[in-house]
């Protein structure tokens with residue numbers, strides 16, 4: 001029986017990944033990892049105030065995204081918490097918050113369907129510019145916060161130092177990168193994934209595509225008036241360009257004329273995702289496996305919670321978490337995010353290893369004489385590859401579902417959020433899923 005390398009659970013990530021901690025001076029982000037911290041954040045959630053002021057930088061946003069990203073909290077339990085804070089007779093008071101959670105569910109489902117295509121332009125840019133007009137090198141002045149624009153530089157610093165940006169700031173920064181600097185959105189998305197504690201290819205890339213117009217009918221832009229409406233004077237008061245030269249000081253029409261060649265794709269440009277692929281994505285309640293006597297549990301980065309369904313099903317069986325060296329390198333994951341993940345993992349009853357995930361899980365299963373590996377779902381294509389590798393070694397892989405945020409009676413139309421939301425919103429509010437409404441026949 002193969003022996004196991006020592007347990008790395010209590011080894012600080014600074015010791016595991018010294019090169020990352022040497023180049024990144026920010027070792028802690030805005031949030032502590034782990035279920036205790038997650039529940040504290042959830043206790044502060046105020047869905048009613050959220051509905052009133054979430055667009056303002058000082059509004060009541062919930063800041064639970066890193067916990068959702070790493071499965072410390074599930075969308076279903078965050079939704080339940082939101083609904084529990086409003087009268088049962090008036091769930092619509094939490095409408096805005098539940099609707100925002102639904103964007104997360106929606107983008108995650110799209111990612112599960114298209115996989116690595118989230119890194120490609122779904123559609124052409126509707127800016128009149130061809131994709132080749134967008135630079136691939138990400139500029140250092142943006143990355144280091146040295147553009148001379150007080151707002152952009154403050155956001156760049158906040159991203160690097162805290163791993164969090166308000167949704168409005170993400171939209172503004174992305175629009176600056178893509179439309180003012182004409183940099184391909186993938187460069188900005190990679191930069192965000194490195195630093196955001198909640199960075200994931202589904203919610204990050206698909207929002208970048210929304211801003212860029214590669215998954216929307218027109219590009220998102222903003223102007224100084226909008227900035228001041230939601231952020232006040234905090235940036236402009238400190239900006240050397242406030243009295244002249246501000247690139248955001250204009251009407252929307254003038255900005256659009258200045259930044260774009262038109263409102264349609266450049267001739268000959270095409271996208272990479274055929275909308276038909278998203279029109280009827282099968283949905284079935286995921287089956288719950290039955291326990292096997294010889295299982296081990298594999299905990300991965302999308303569900304780092306002591307409430308993990310496979311850990312709960314197998315409280316007495318050995319569990320493993322593997323730091324995915326390749327992925328951490330590929331995404332250049334920042335020190336603060338590694339600290340966050342480490343803090344989550346420390347709360348789990350898992351043996352911690354590092355390296356090639358499939359190889360280490362196989363080694364762990366063999367060391368415990370296991371024929372079954374029990375885990376939880378993930379939308380990522382990498383997860384599927386690892387599962388296939390385990391199966392090719394003769395292991396049975398059980399996927400224990402987490403509580404669903406929303407259910408559907410029919411295949412989901414994921415072409416646009418509005419269609420998906422129409423199908424699932426009843427169940428997202430705890431009612432039975434509704435059948436899609438029949439469209440009234442057109443009068444001729």
Ligand SMILES: Cc1cc2nc3c(=O)[nH]c(=O)nc-3n(C[C@H](O)[C@H](O)[C@H](O)COP(=O)(O)OP(=O)(O)OC[C@H]3O[C@@H](n4cnc5c(N)ncnc54)[C@H](O)[C@@H]3O)c2cc1C
Nearest residue numbers: 061062063064065100101103104167170199200203204207
């Ligand atoms: C360019 C860009 C990149 C983004 N990258 C990510 C990312 O990598 N990971 C990520 O989770 N979100 C991302 N978002 C969406 C959104 O900005 C964050 O989810 C939100 O700001 C997280 O803070 P919060 O928990 O305080 O959000 P709240 O406003 O309190 O919302 C609660 C939850 O609803 C969900 N949500 C809210 N807005 C969105 C949205 N537009 N899209 C998807 N889900 C949403 C999130 O799960 C969020 O945690 C991005 C948005 C943009 C414009």
